[in-house]
Amino acid sequence: MMTLKQSRRLQSVLLGGLSWLIAAVIFFPIFWMVLTSFKTEIDAFATPPQFIFTPTLENYLHIQERSDYFHFAWNSILISFSATILCLLIAVPAAYSMAFFETKRTKSTLLWMLSTKMLPPVGVLMPIYLLAKTFGLLDSRIALIVIYTLINLPIVVWMIYTYFKDIPGEILEASRLDGATTRQEIFRVLIPICKGGLASTALLSLILCWNEAFWSLNLTSSNAAPLTALIASYSSPEGLFWAKLSAVSTLACAPILIFGWISQKQLVRGLSFGAVK
Amino acid sequence: MNTSTIPPSAASVDEKDQNKGSVTKPGWFLVSPSVLLLLVWMIVPLGMTIYFSLIRYNLLNPGENEFVGLENFEFFVTDAGFLPGAMNTLLLVGSVLAISVILGVLISALLEASEFLGRGIVRVLLISPFFIMPTVSALIWKNLIFHPVSGILASVWKLFGAQPIDWLANYPMLSIIIIVSWQWLPFAILILMTAMQSLDQEQKEAARLDGAGPIAIFWHLTLPHLARPIAVVVMIETIFLLSVFAEIFTTTNGGPGFASTNLAYLIYNQALLQFDVGMASAGGLIAVVIANIAAIILIRMIGKNLTDKS
Numbered sequence: 001m002m003t004l005k006q007s008r009r010l011q012s013v014l015l016g017g018l019s020w021l022i023a024a025v026i027f028f029p030i031f032w033m034v035l036t037s038f039k040t041e042i043d044a045f046a047t048p049p050q051f052i053f054t055p056t057l058e059n060y061l062h063i064q065e066r067s068d069y070f071h072f073a074w075n076s077i078l079i080s081f082s083a084t085i086l087c088l089l090i091a092v093p094a095a096y097s098m099a100f101f102e103t104k105r106t107k108s109t110l111l112w113m114l115s116t117k118m119l120p121p122v123g124v125l126m127p128i129y130l131l132a133k134t135f136g137l138l139d140s141r142i143a144l145i146v147i148y149t150l151i152n153l154p155i156v157v158w159m160i161y162t163y164f165k166d167i168p169g170e171i172l173e174a175s176r177l178d179g180a181t182t183r184q185e186i187f188r189v190l191i192p193i194c195k196g197g198l199a200s201t202a203l204l205s206l207i208l209c210w211n212e213a214f215w216s217l218n219l220t221s222s223n224a225a226p227l228t229a230l231i232a233s234y235s236s237p238e239g240l241f242w243a244k245l246s247a248v249s250t251l252a253c254a255p256i257l258i259f260g261w262i263s264q265k266q267l268v269r270g271l272s273f274g275a276v277k
Numbered sequence: 278m279n280t281s282t283i284p285p286s287a288a289s290v291d292e293k294d295q296n297k298g299s300v301t302k303p304g305w306f307l308v309s310p311s312v313l314l315l316l317v318w319m320i321v322p323l324g325m326t327i328y329f330s331l332i333r334y335n336l337l338n339p340g341e342n343e344f345v346g347l348e349n350f351e352f353f354v355t356d357a358g359f360l361p362g363a364m365n366t367l368l369l370v371g372s373v374l375a376i377s378v379i380l381g382v383l384i385s386a387l388l389e390a391s392e393f394l395g396r397g398i399v400r401v402l403l404i405s406p407f408f409i410m411p412t413v414s415a416l417i418w419k420n421l422i423f424h425p426v427s428g429i430l431a432s433v434w435k436l437f438g439a440q441p442i443d444w445l446a447n448y449p450m451l452s453i454i455i456i457v458s459w460q461w462l463p464f465a466i467l468i469l470m471t472a473m474q475s476l477d478q479e480q481k482e483a484a485r486l487d488g489a490g491p492i493a494i495f496w497h498l499t500l501p502h503l504a505r506p507i508a509v510v511v512m513i514e515t516i517f518l519l520s521v522f523a524e525i526f527t528t529t530n531g532g533p534g535f536a537s538t539n540l541a542y543l544i545y546n547q548a549l550l551q552f553d554v555g556m557a558s559a560g561g562l563i564a565v566v567i568a569n570i571a572a573i574i575l576i577r578m579i580g581k582n583l584t585d586k587s
Contacts, residue, residue: 022384027402029459030409032429033417048432058522090314090478093307116315118572119323120520122544123565126558127325129548150318157311179282182307213523214541218549228523235419236529242420242427249413253383260408261401268471271464272509277369 002234004178037246044243059247067230069251074228076252079141080209083148090149091156093196098157099164100172110161111132113154121151121214132219141224144216148209156205159270163197164190200266204258207267210256212269227252293394323565329558336552349496349559353547356556357463361535362543365450365565369457369539370518376458377514381465386495405465411523418456419445419528449529449537456524461517465510471497472506513576519568540564 036044038055063069098106128147129138137143165191176190191198213228220229231252234245260267268276330349332342353359360433384403388396406414422428423444431441476499484494520541525531531538531546538546544564546559 012391012393015387015391019393019399020395022387023399025403026459026463027405028429029417029422030405032421036421045427047427048435049427049429078480083574085501090310094311101466106479107310113311113315115572116319117516118568119319120541120561120564120568122520122522122541122562123568124322124326125544125561126329126548126554127322130325130554131322144564147361150314153315167351180346189481207408211408213411214520217412217523217526218545228410228412231410231416232527235412245416245420251416252408253413256410257408261403264401264404264467264473268468272468272506272507276468276475276506276509 017093017231019243025080030253033141034242037250039243040243044246060251063165063244063251065249067248069248072225072227072230073140075224076210076228079144079148079224079226080206082141082145083152083209084205086145086149087152087156087205088160088198088202091160092186092191093160094157095160095164099161099167099170102122110158113157115231117151117154121169125218128215129218139220139223139225143219144224146239148212151212151215152205152208155208155270156201158200159201159204160194162226162269163194163201167193173216196266199262201270204262204267204270207256289464307485309531324559326558326565329554330562332549332555334553334558335468336554343557347586349555350563353556353559353563356543358535358543359490359537362540365535365537366387366519366539366541368450369521370515372454373461374456374511374514375467376454377462380462381469382500382503382507383508384462385466385470385473386499388470390491404463404467406459407467407554408558409460411460412527414460414552415524415527418459419451433529445529446533449533453528453537455522457518457521461522464514466508468510469503469577472503476502508575515571515575516568518563519571530552539569544579 001244037059038057039050039053040056040058041054041114043050085153098110132138132143170186173190173192174187211228213232214227216228217232221227231245231249234248235243260265297571302563310382331344331346333345333348346552368448387397388403389404390409409417416562420428425441425443425446427430430444434441442448459507481494484498489497521539522541522545523544526545527537529537535543540560541564544557544560
């Protein structure tokens, strides 16, 4: 009896240790980035790499004057939030009617929406670029907002659809019997019930917009460029700016990383199109 | 906005009929904005791409837009970059898929195998890379990890007395596969771990009481349970991996030569650096066709799974 218990415990310690080791290896680049952001440029380039050093906030203090960080951060915020709100406004009614008024075509419509995600962006790069150029929307926030809304729409519709599907139809029928209009039904009944689901959908959309790097690199240069473009601009001058690069990167990733940690469980549903809960 | 209102008095009696009558109306009225937008988003650019791909169109020589048939396709396919580009695309998608699915299953099984101190923290650490923006992860790997002088791998190599490797110059494709896997393995772990938690514990316990070892349980119980989540991981990752761009753009610029160029990067190169709209469009269409072949196979495989629930 004792030996069995002991071997169980030993097994658990070994497996736990292995898990910690793997996690440490996978997380290391992020840890290293944050650590480097508190070094001086000389420490950042030192060999062998320094784990113990005098931390400095210098990099963070100089980010703004070196690269106009807030301009890019503001673009990221503005674009991500606008696209997310727009996307939710279009997706909620669609998900509502597909979840509660299912017809023969609902499933194929949903799958078709999913299939638009299969269109690789390079396939339509030229037309979108030229359209943006023709309408004077190159390097404008509007172009990115519209594109982000459209590329995230299928995922957002799917995610809200699966949340709505979980609501028993009787609740809606009851409200309908009380004479609620469609609009009232959505705003007074559905949205309050699905607050959590809608919030995590919005979070997912924000994360995807914030990190999108194909259209932002190809359609913006300076005016409307979000953080992804700012970071990419650090790739060309092969100078000794790694501490500053790390500081900018840490600032750019921190909010999204925290969002991700908070909502990891709910995100699974959206990212798997409702197939995994 | 105002349909589907049922007069309260008449409701109880012919509620069913009323519902049937008004079912499709609010439905299609409300779905149509989404459908219409996506339809326009798909058809207009795609139509333009098809048109551009059939004419001569270079932004450097405006005005000469005559119809050239399939010439652009011919040029694109015989371009020196096409074969490496196509091969690299397949290599990237294939190896990242294999790495993230196999390691993803093993790591999530490891985490589910036992209770240990700080499992929640381990979980958070494991999924974190997924939330890092692609340009950041590419540059962090390029400058802080892979760099032949001050990168962390260089010091590890030196520690063992070996000559540090210039990863991005000597093994560009391997390096990019490592970076992209680092981003997508956490996604697989996230999905698969959640799926494993929904596995019926009683079933597992019953199997254990029947004398099944951990490996038998994993093989006969856990893996079949994971079929659908794995299909989801494969599908979503394929969508994104077919058009990996930022990681190449910020690290190797597709080089040396075409060693780390994929189709997405090749088309970008053609379009925005050489201004050849016609050829870039032909390339874009080829990318669309490849993606659609993958999509049809994948949707056939799991489309049913995705909607058959409720």
